[in-house]
Amino acid sequence: MDKKVPLHEWHVANGGKIVPFAGYLLPVQYQETGVIKEHLSVRNRAGIFDVSHMGEVIYEGKDALANIQKILTNDFSKMTVGQVRYSVMCNDDGGVVDDLLVYKQAEDKYLMIINAGNREKDIQWMKKHLFGDVTFEDRSEQIGQIALQGPESKEILEKLADPAMLPKKYYTFVENIAVADVPCLISRTGYTGSFGYELYCQADDIHHLWQALLEAGKELGLTPCGLGARDTLRLEASMPLYGHEMNEEITPYETGLGFTVKMEKENFIGKQALLEKRKPQLTRVGIELIGRGIAREEADIVLKNGQKIGKTTSGTYSPYIAKAIAMALVDKEFSAIDTEIDIVVRNKKIPAKIVQTPFYKW
Structure with a gap:
């Protein structure tokens, strides 16, 4: 229920x-x-x-930092109290378990904000990998x-x-x-x-x-x-959403979140797999529809010669810029800005083009 x-x-x-x-x-x-x-x-x-549906968990103790360094791809070793940092949490194959925010509340205390839909899965994953002198609390x-x-x-x-x-x-x-x-x-x-x-x-x-x-x-x-x-x-704002632009089969590199992966830090879950996948075939792009219609997720994207190059991950009508827009994962070879494409919606091709992201920036 x-x-x-x-x-x-x-x-x-x-x-x-x-x-x-x-x-x-x-x-x-x-x-x-x-x-x-x-x-x-x-x-x-x-x-x-x-x-209030978002999840909140707390790591506290002498080994709190070591724990989050192990399960998250970003580096928190030089983070100061009062800072917030975005990261992804990967599985052993380099796929994304979730994306989240980390708040450093004290030298030995970290608050994490996790997605509501992943809350139970995330907590099980975090508990499974706990070690050392640390307490873990779900405060959601x-x-x-x-x-x-x-x-x-x-x-x-x-x-x-x-x-x-x-x-x-x-x-x-x-x-x-x-x-x-x-x-x-x-x-x-x-x-x-x-x-x-x-x-x-x-x-x-x-x-x-x-x-x-x-x-x-x-x-x-x-x-x-x-x-x-x-x-x-x-x-x-071109912000990715779990279950659309990322999931446990999509790596941070494919969805444009490679900036959250810090290979120079000590070993973390998924590091070896990500080392092997640093040059992904897919990449996340922004799309502007030229023809009439709206592209939702999972619509095929094809070149003008009919070659399929990817799928949309999210799509809507943008109220502020008054255009239909979408994000997609496409073959990197065909991801250049202004590339003309068609999006297949209900067996109908809608003309579109690849554009710079974000669509809006304040």
Whole structure:
């Protein structure tokens, strides 16, 4: 049975269209706005997302760093307290188990944010590879998470928290900062491609925090947003999504995440396989449709001579740039910008071309 987030009743009472997603019941959009308006509110003003379905786990102890160095491809040895770092977690064959964020809370304590749909799988994988003096704790049910995104988000947050205390740099965070009297961890992160913050608090406090943010943002156009806008925003920003641009058969090199793989560090899970796959045949590209239509995932991509070169991984209509766009994994030989292609949708070829990513950048 799908779980309910702490704000479930609020979403229902306020016109949220509830759908099952990653084991939870979540709003895909709201009746009064819809995906396009919610999307544009983030790009132009501000949007607020309930992302309490995400998972949170903590590594703590003398060997916490050694543990995450072993299971993650990125290097955390020179990370400082207050930094956030993105990484992938690979299996022995170099495929992606999940992508995640790591928050360094202390010299011997790390918070990881994992995808809700992979939560149980990730936790089993992490526990399987624990070693040494370390404790591992799943805090997912105790922590609530809100994403406040868009150009007005800073002004909104400054109404409720000490402006001097807010994190200044991208991919940094501050702990124990009061937001409307709710103790929070606030990071300068997000999954929309716009300026913004992510706020973590105790699940029991999330109702108060959500309402306070909505009230503070009322005059600045703050809009509740659902999963639909979250997906169109991340696609415009060319941010990969697990299960689409990556999975346990796709390596970080193939999906454009080679920057997270640090071969110079000591051995980590998947390192040997990735050494053998450093020159992948596939690569992730951006696509702009020229003909009418929208390409969803798993659509064949062919050259003008009919040769198949890959498949789309995500696709949508971009509300901000007003074009149909997609991401795809294609044969690297045919991945040059402006390469003319066709996307096969319901046995019909739609003219398209390979373009530079991201589609949107603030």
